[in-house]
Amino acid sequence: MKKRSEAGTEAVALAAVAAAGADARPAADVVPAATRPSEAEAPRQPRHLGLSGKLLAFTLAFVLLAEVLILVPAVAAFRLNWLSDRLAGARTAALVLDAAPDGMISPQLTQELLRSVGAITVALKRDDTRRLLASSDMPPEVDHHADVRDVGPWQAVSEAFETLLARDGRVIRAVGTPPRGDGFVEIVIDETPLRKAMLRFTGNLLLVSLVIAALTGALVYLGLAWMFVQPMRQLTQRMIAFRANPSLPVPEYDATARLDEIGQAQRELTAMQRQIAETLQQKNRLAALGLAVSKINHDLRNLLASVQLISDRLAAIRDPAVQRFTPKLEAALDRAIAYCEHTLAYGRAQEPAPERRMVALAPMVAEVRDTLGLGAVTEEGPGIGFVESVDRDLKVDADPDQLFRVLLNLCRNAMEALSARTPNDPARDQIRVTGRREGAIVFIEVADTGPGVPERARAHLFEAFQGSARRGGTGLGLAIAAELMQAHGGDIQLVPGTIGATFQLRVPDRPVDLDAHRALRSHG
Template structure:
């Protein structure tokens, strides 16, 4: 059961919102899935590339070392070099080593005597630290990496013999090597499709990257050191996958190779895919919205017309055209509602006819007794008047009883006429409710049912002017006052009725209070229904009904505000003006229209 009237969501809006949510959700899910799959694929492919890059560097390093040893063996077997080494004079050896260095084409070329002392040193990158470092490394034949300051070399050492190696005399050693520098790492990077850098501890030795990006690698080195498996790294706002490889731990800090694979191309491809998916989603959303608007209009337009037909029927318009198009369900609803509307009209006509007959029956039952009573009084008194032996006083008394019976019959018929006239247009003119109330009190005081009842009138309003049908308002106040007098007469103590007028700028209210026994609880719920009475011996039971009808026709109401014994209170409220459909009041020639 509905407890609150809420407008709810329109079907068209619900369909469009559902479409937008589905397309937006599908597009977002597609973007997330594609992004995740692309990242997984790129991670796997880049990891494999990094492992291949490390293997390639190691194979290149091994190949270069083999080539160095072969070149050294050829140079060491040259007679001219053997003759040079027999001089054992450092300057002579140093000067004579230059041609051999140029022929070798290596970055590093040195000659040492048989005791291991370096006699000649030639290099493309002269450094004061190179000779001491080489002299120190030469003492350990297992070493083949030479670090001098910021220069790193891989070298090979080959002995020089006079004669064959087995029986000849050792003349000295030839040392040659290549620099692990920017050019070498660029060659590795171009071959492997990855970037490379070599570090000694946290000191950068060489890199295939530009200097600005190399600085970023140094800052992020701690996050990737020791990573035997590829790990992500952010360098200068660019995503990389990095792996490290230690290839010499003899120094106080290890020498590490860092291989990096940039996600730049993958990120660019992902952005392009995202744009394409988003564009496809936008196109689908636009096309779907247009299509859904058309479809929803086809679906909801007949529903809206059917809804309007229901509203129109609720306001009394039973000829509103119902939709004959739309979906199968809508057509079924329209046909069913049309049948229901026809059945309701038929049933309502039958109910109105039955109610009419029932009202006539209740009215006949209600007034038959009182009408018989009045007619019997007229008939009996008329027979008495036919007697010639009546005195003048007796005749006048009989005439008065006949007059009262006729007056009662007239009042009863007037009540029935007013009840039957309900709903007809009122002739409302500007009048004083105070004057109307005084006339009603005068009429009530002349009624036999007011005998012994004190009727008082108090006007608490400075102005009681209102646009009213004076005769109808007078009749309503008369009925309320008469009803109050009849109730007050049943009180064993004080019998009083008071009428008090109050007013606001919009309304005039009459408060009728009597000292009677109150309103029984059994009839309070239907107190203003026709022919309702309790403990009454005469009357039609239409007094309160007519008062309520007159109040409603004057945009007001009648209320029972207190039903207790001794202080039964009714409020009769009417509007001071009559408002038209546009909310304004119209008064022409003293008549409100």
């Protein structure tokens, strides 16, 4: 007995030392805002064009592209209209010259008509006959021909650029429709006035286009900046501020303020920030819990050592009652030592692998009842009733200590829920434990006649620090029970539609290893 006591005390001491080292891990993960690297200490990002700058550049590029698409056809149309106006004047002059008898128009009047048209020569072709109606003293050599009767868009643009890039003094021959009948009217003119007029028109149109483009671009830029850039900048600033200090309060957003993608991004960011803030709070709570547990372990090892010494002395007493309760006390102490060895197992998201074997369920349920003192009459009167309904000789393939922990947690939760009805009535306030086997699965139900689980606690019932339904509860009991059941390949669930709260455990048997079974039979 003394050797067991010394070994238990040593194990508790080792568990406390391990707890002190392991508890520092969760706390280390939570970096205070003051220790985070500041924005000034962060590596400088290369300067680049922001969203507003990119928007301005794209707006200017697209507006200028639109102006080019408008300016080029307009200049080509101006050239054709200028030539058409000269040809219209030539048609009028041709009517005058054609109507007059030969030699009846003086040279001075002919020169006046040519100056009014702006042409060097005017000719008319009709009925396969070409007549030179008027001409200057020395007609120059023609450098280019232009027919305005049928000009395609690409030809008009190319000839307009050719005119703008031409040298001064180039002479062109322009052909248009005659005043009446078939044929054509043609004029020979100096292209320099046309080129200068086109340059003036291009400059004026470009100036007006730039003013319109600037106003349009500014309005488009301001509109897009107000609708998109400014909200995106606010979202970016919120992200940066939240990254620097996640403890800042999350702003509220009206769900109906914006129904577009920007509004959806604002609402999703708000929900994400709240979820991250809650996760950080749980992490801080886990860190604080780990520190508290390490302190408790430090003092608990001395208490357990003293209790073990007392249990050793009690074992030497020959009183029948003492001999009957001493094994239970020793078993409770052994479990307490084992719990201390794995105190921080949940904080590390670990539980020892279950050491499964076939265990009788009825004695384990009776031990849970005796441990909690259920079904006994106390000095205050009858307590909480306890009803056992376990199939005879039912055995479950499980780790006895871990299954005992699960049943103890469930029955303790039920007892605490029923204790609120003081004084208790065993006929009304009861805890029922049932067990049955269906094939290779054992079903265990722990039910009570209490108020049941509140609706708000059901969504996160088996999550750490989330499923507590009473004030002062840690919310760890059901989370640990769910983890232990999952390690056994089973599960735990709340049965709906029952009086009070009913939890069902499902513990499947381990799969049979046929090869090992055959080897065992052959060896036997």
